[in-house]
Amino acid sequence: MRALVKARAEPGIWWEDVPVPQIGPNDVLIEVRKTSICGTDLHIVAWDEWAQATIPVPMVIGHEYVGVVRQLGSEVDGLTVGQRVSGEGHVVCGRCRNCQAGRRHLCINTSGVGVNRPGAFAEFVAIPGSNVQPIPDDIPDDIGSILDPLGNAVHTALHFDLVGEDVLITGAGPIGMMAAAVARHVGARYIVVTDVNAYRLRLAAAMGADRELDATTESIEATMRELGMREGFDVGLEMSGSPSALHDMITHMDNGGGIALLGIPPRQAPIDWNDIVFKGLNLQGIYGRRMFETWYKMLAMLETGLDVAPVITHHFAAEDYEDAFAVMRTGECGKVILDWQT
Ligand code: NAD
Ligand code: ZN
Numbered sequence: 001m002r003a004l005v006k007a008r009a010e011p012g013i014w015w016e017d018v019p020v021p022q023i024g025p026n027d028v029l030i031e032v033r034k035t036s037i038c039g040t041d042l043h044i045v046a047w048d049e050w051a052q053a054t055i056p057v058p059m060v061i062g063h064e065y066v067g068v069v070r071q072l073g074s075e076v077d078g079l080t081v082g083q084r085v086s087g088e089g090h091v092v093c094g095r096c097r098n099c100q101a102g103r104r105h106l107c108i109n110t111s112g113v114g115v116n117r118p119g120a121f122a123e124f125v126a127i128p129g130s131n132v133q134p135i136p137d138d139i140p141d142d143i144g145s146i147l148d149p150l151g152n153a154v155h156t157a158l159h160f161d162l163v164g165e166d167v168l169i170t171g172a173g174p175i176g177m178m179a180a181a182v183a184r185h186v187g188a189r190y191i192v193v194t195d196v197n198a199y200r201l202r203l204a205a206a207m208g209a210d211r212e213l214d215a216t217t218e219s220i221e222a223t224m225r226e227l228g229m230r231e232g233f234d235v236g237l238e239m240s241g242s243p244s245a246l247h248d249m250i251t252h253m254d255n256g257g258g259i260a261l262l263g264i265p266p267r268q269a270p271i272d273w274n275d276i277v278f279k280g281l282n283l284q285g286i287y288g289r290r291m292f293e294t295w296y297k298m299l300a301m302l303e304t305g306l307d308v309a310p311v312i313t314h315h316f317a318a319e320d321y322e323d324a325f326a327v328m329r330t331g332e333c334g335k336v337i338l339d340w341q342t
Contacts, residue, residue: 002340003060003122004321011047015319018060021118021126028129029071030085032120032340034145035318036064037328039173040115045325054115062121063089063114066135066144076129086147087120088131088295089113090288104291105155121318123340133295139302142312146174146335147298150308151289152262153178153239154298159284160235160258162188168220168233169193170249171240171263172204172212174335178308179237184208185306188235190227192220194245199332206310215245220252233257243269250275258282311335317342 007014023029044051044061055061069083079085092099092107099107113119113127135144143150157179167188169176172195183191185208193209195201201212211223224232232254238246241263249259250272259281276283289295302308311334316324318338327333 001123002318004062004318005058006044006055006061007058009047009052009057011045013045013061013321013325015321018122020124023071023073023126025073025075026128026130027073027126028069028076028079028085028132029124029126030065030067030087030120030132031070031124032065032067032122034066034141035062035120035338035340036145036149036312037324037336037338038064038149039328041121042325042328044115056116060118060120060122060125061114062119062125063112064145064148065120065125066141066147067120067125069132070124073129079129079132079134084135084137084141084144085132086135086144087113087125087127087133088289088291089115089148090291091117091128091131092291105288110288121321121338133292136299136303139299142337143302143308145337146308146312147295148289149175149335150178151294151298152286154182154301155289155294156237156239156260156262156286157182158186158294158297159260159286160282162186162235164189165234166190166227166229166254167192167235167237168249168252169204169209169237169239170215170245171195171238171242172197172200172209173239174311175262176237176239177204177207177311177334179239180204180209181207181306181308181311182301183237185301190229192223192227192233194220194248195240197331200334203310203313203334207308215248220248224252231255236260238263241265246271250279250281253279253281255279256281258284260284260286262286312337315339
């Protein structure tokens with residue numbers, strides 16, 4: 001099969017012919033239709049410090065995809081050949097304390113599709129049957145291919161109650177924009193989004209934000225006044241990984257507010273701990289998606305009017321992956337889709 005392979009321990013990604021994955025009794029073989037590119041894939045291609053410490057080579061990468069079930073292991077129940085599916089990208093052990101307690105998103109032995117084990121930038125991907133997520137017919141393939149990052153947005157956005165609340169989202173990357181759409185859908189009052197990229201701020205407006213601010217030139221304070229907000233934001237969704245964005249967020253939270261942290265900051269980012277303590281803020285780290293409550297709610301919201309389509313800005317045939325990665329690197333994009341059936 002054709003696949004994008006991290007073939008060597010150096011910058012780059014290679015278009016290769018590799019064997020179709022063999023499945024075990026508990027696995028499912030999926031024929032991939034569309035994939036989308038994640039920031040993680042850029043790190044793997046660039047072969048940065050994180051990638052060097054994490055990614056086994058050679059390995060097929062990619063973890064955001066939609067496809068069709070082609071083969072079921074002998075022990076797999078409840079799925080059928082020909083069914084349209086996506087897959088939870090975190091493969092968990094089922095045996096650790098959190099797995100046994102039903103908190104599988106906190107498994108201590110998590111293995112990532114396209115990160116620790118072979119991924120989906122290929123004609124076929126194999127995952128455990130328990131990770132397969134069927135997709136309702138009325139959800140198009142494009143949306144099916146971005147359920148993994150949409151799940152990050154949903155998991156983060158739904159951690160704190162948003163109904164009638166004022167929400168600050170720092171980072172209008174694809175996940176921040178989708179979080180704005182989720183916050184709107186579930187009934188937040190004001191949604192303010194910050195970024196440093198004008199293209200992305202424009203997209204955030206199309207996704208349901210009330211105000212989009214350039215963090216380098218515009219003031220959150222002034223926007224709050226304009227909106228008639230007197231006290232501060234009730235909920236913060238940190239989706240940039242930028243220490244200065246986190247600092248701005250903490251400064252503009254109301255007492256007792258909640259901050260859900262998805263963005264990955266440098267290991268040692270300075271924080272004003274006085275604000276955390278004296279404001280009584282709640283900080284919650286977010287990893288992946290809840291298995292499988294996030295999937296349930298995400299699909300339910302998509303079927304009842306949640307519209308994240310504007311986040312998809314580019315399509316390429318899979319073999320034009322170099323152009324697709326180049327667009328990703330410019331930052332002038334939302335989600336970039338690779339089509340594997342051309
Ligand atoms: P992204 O890199 O496309 O988006 C981040 C955005 O933050 C960019 O648009 C960037 O311009 C913006 N930004 C940079 N500095 C800023 C500042 N000072 N203020 C406001 N915005 C600023 O990433 P994404 O795919 O949308 O993901 C969002 C974040 O979540 C990333 O940090 C990513 O690594 C992380 N992530 C975490 C998980 C998890 O499980 N915890 C999963 C997926 C992604
Ligand atoms: Zn576990």
